[in-house]
Amino acid sequence: EVQLVQSGAEVKKPGESLKISCKGSGYSFTSYWIGWVRQMPGKGLEWMGIIYPGDSDTRYSPSFQGQVTISADKSISTAYLQWSSLKASDTAMYYCARRGFSLRLTAFDIWGQGTMVTVSS
Amino acid sequence: DIQMTQSPSSLSASVGDRVTITCQASQDISNYLNWYQQKPGKAPKLLIYDASNLETGVPSRFSGSGSGTDFTFTISSLQPEDIATYYCQQYDNLPGFTFGPGTKVDIK
Numbered sequence: 001e002v003q004l005v006q007s008g009a010e011v012k013k014p015g016e017s018l019k020i021s022c023k024g025s026g027y028s029f030t031s032y033w034i035g036w037v038r039q040m041p042g043k044g045l046e047w048m049g050i051i052y053p054g055d056s057d058t059r060y061s062p063s064f065q066g067q068v069t070i071s072a073d074k075s076i077s078t079a080y081l082q083w084s085s086l087k088a089s090d091t092a093m094y095y096c097a098r099r100g101f102s103l104r105l106t107a108f109d110i111w112g113q114g115t116m117v118t119v120s121s
Numbered sequence: 122d123i124q125m126t127q128s129p130s131s132l133s134a135s136v137g138d139r140v141t142i143t144c145q146a147s148q149d150i151s152n153y154l155n156w157y158q159q160k161p162g163k164a165p166k167l168l169i170y171d172a173s174n175l176e177t178g179v180p181s182r183f184s185g186s187g188s189g190t191d192f193t194f195t196i197s198s199l200q201p202e203d204i205a206t207y208y209c210q211q212y213d214n215l216p217g218f219t220f221g222p223g224t225k226v227d228i229k
Contacts (some may be wrong), residue, residue: 035218037165045157045165045208047218059217062122095164104170106212107155111164 002026004034004096004112011118012086019082020115022096029077030054033099035108036070036081040092050099051079086119093117123147123213125221133229140196142224144209149189153212156185156194159223160205168207169194196226204228 007021022034035050049060053072060070072079079096094115097108124147134140144154152172157165167176169185172192182197196203209221 037220044223045159045210045220047220050217061217097165100167100170103174104167104176106153106218107167107170107210108157108165108218109167109170109176111166114164 002098002110004098004110006094006096006112006115009116009118011120013121014086014088014119016086016119017082017084018086018117019080020094020117022079022081022112024077024079024098027098030074032101034072034079035097035099036068036079037095037097037108038064038092039095039114045095048081048094053077053079086117088119088121090117091119123150123211123219125209125211125219127209127221127224129224130222131225131227133227134199135229136199136201138199140199140203140226142194142207142209142226144187144192144194144221146190146192146211150211150213152188154185154187154192155210155212156183157208157210158203158205159208165208199226199228201228 005023030053033050036048038046048064049070051058051070053074069082096112098110100107100109126145154172156169159165173185184195206223206225208223
């Protein structure tokens, strides 16, 4: 079964660092882009950035450039999203999603279950 | 940057009704438009890709059409399990992926 499994919920204080993960299985992890999507409480979906695990080519949405770092370790089929200094406004659900291949190249066809990040003093 | 608008922002309809949601792009995006369903507390799910292609396993009551700047998503006969928020999403080389604001669908 093709799936993306994300790490568990996190509760952090402002100023702390954090790295959440997304592990792919059931497909060739290095052959598909993995994107990250933010959903703030009660709000819509926002694309943050995307990485190609095969060569770690990474692109960021201008809204998130410099705010987060996206990386991947292809040896363990895992992508990461990290913050160096969290803010309360980073409180949100974060989804990883696989970019489709061939005909589905413009879409995200497989999604992780989401990781809830809460930042509060 | 390309902006996406969706209408309506919410709707209530009866079981069996035909439901239509529109999505408009601020500039021509060809057919690079996808539709997702997000049920409460769940991850989004791809329903339609490239404007009109039904994703594998998705019921045929869901459909999409359009090209250029104007797109339509239709549920031909609303079912109770279709209660969700629906998002359109466009792809452009720069900056990448943009989601519409969403349409919340409820049962009347």
